Amino acid sequence: VADLAGVSTATVSHVINETRAVSAPLTARVLEAMERLHYHPDVVARSLRRRETLTLGLLVPSIEIPFFAVVARDVEAAANEAGYSVILCNSGWSLRREVRYLNDLLARRVDGLLCISLAMTAEHIAPMLRRNTPVVLFDDGTMPGIELDAVEIDNFQGAYDATAHLLALGHRRIGCITGIPNTPLNDARVRGYRQAIERNGIPFDDALLFTGDYTAASGVRHARAVFDLTVPPTAVFAFNDLMAMGVMRAAHARGMRVPDDVAVIGFDGLALTEHTSPPLSTIVQPTAAMSAAAIAMLLERIRGRAPAAPRAKIFKATLAARASTVGYHHGDVSSDV
Structure with a gap:
């Protein structure tokens, strides 16, 4: 490489290892010579030298x-x-x-x-x-x-904001599909969901909590259980977008309209949530x-x-309110949130 570029081996070493400033023309000559000779530095050896x-x-x-x-x-x-x-x-x-x-x-x-x-x-x-x-x-x-x-x-604030959004639309019975239990992330989101509900004077109901696994299939499975409750919720908050999409799929399969029959919100802010039918409200990370x-x-x-x-x-996460929730208004929409 040094011979072809017309420079010293030390200059080639400085270009490769970036150990000293080398002028742009000389650097270009070295890189061109390396390309013509199909020379690739020994990364392993270099890493051992540099630790x-x-x-x-x-x-x-x-x-x-x-x-x-x-x-x-x-x-x-x-x-x-x-x-x-x-x-x-x-x-x-x-x-x-x-x-x-x-x-x-x-x-x-x-x-x-x-x-x-x-x-x-x-x-x-x-x-x-x-x-x-x-x-x-x-x-x-x-x-x-x-x-x-x-x-x-x-995670606490994100879950609080998702729940507060549903409460502000008039929902008072909100189902929740959580993630992996006994993890700090999941526990913080459950606390946010619960605090938003209780601050509005609504008794917390453990029967509305369902443990998911972040897959769309668990969203479908638990949505069916939610819809089968004697008094089903008018809204569902899922702890990720994939489970929320599963909820919407289960709703569509039953002939339910989102958000007229059940509003749905997710968490993560995946780009594809803008392209679901209807577009999914979510908490954006x-x-x-x-x-x-x-x-x-x-x-x-x-x-x-x-x-x-x-x-x-x-x-801080941010709320992206879309048609899976914002088309729903019920009763007195005033909220203490």
Whole structure:
């Protein structure tokens, strides 16, 4: 490469490793020579010299859930902007697979990990921390037994706002399809749902809570149970958009009109919610901004520029009110929310 470009081997090294400023004309000659010779730097050897691999791990519970696919896209974009590649690990809701992936990522010497896990504890993440590999929690900002940097949405406020929206439209009996139980994310959303109801002087009814698993099928299944109640709700709040779409499908199958017979609202803000029939009201998570913040937080740890104490960055979700709810008005729409 040096001979073809007419420069020294040191100049080629500086261009490849970005260890010293090289003029634009010389850089162009080196890059052209590399392309003509089909030369690709040995990334592994370079990473061993630098003690960094320029790779990050991203652990998600299920890539089949569209929200996690969106997060993966946004995390990769933010990481690539910073010069890092991302290794995506899809656990399929299996703790065993999560632990196996952690071991794989350690073996690959990733520089950091973004973790979305509903099951891991301090014991599981300990080997990563012993290696001084930074970890940032994403979406569900706590892990039992340890405090780590975290980026998450205000799940309590998001659920409160979704429920308040339905209450403001006149609904007084609101069904709720939750997510995975006994997780901080789910517990916060249940609290938000409950507090909005009780602040309006409406007794909280456990019979209106149904435990889903974030899939459309669970939305369909629990919607049928909701509709079969002796006094069925006039609205349903699902803890993600996929389950909300399942609710609308079940309603359509019964000949029910959305929102005239039952109003439906989801959570996440997937782009496809604008294209359902009717368009789905939802609580929007700013995944691009959250992903950029998580990558920035992780890189600060990697580069030793972060404070010792764990940090938490909490984003506010926003309501996107659409035709699956806003076409419904019943009785006195005044609300204390």
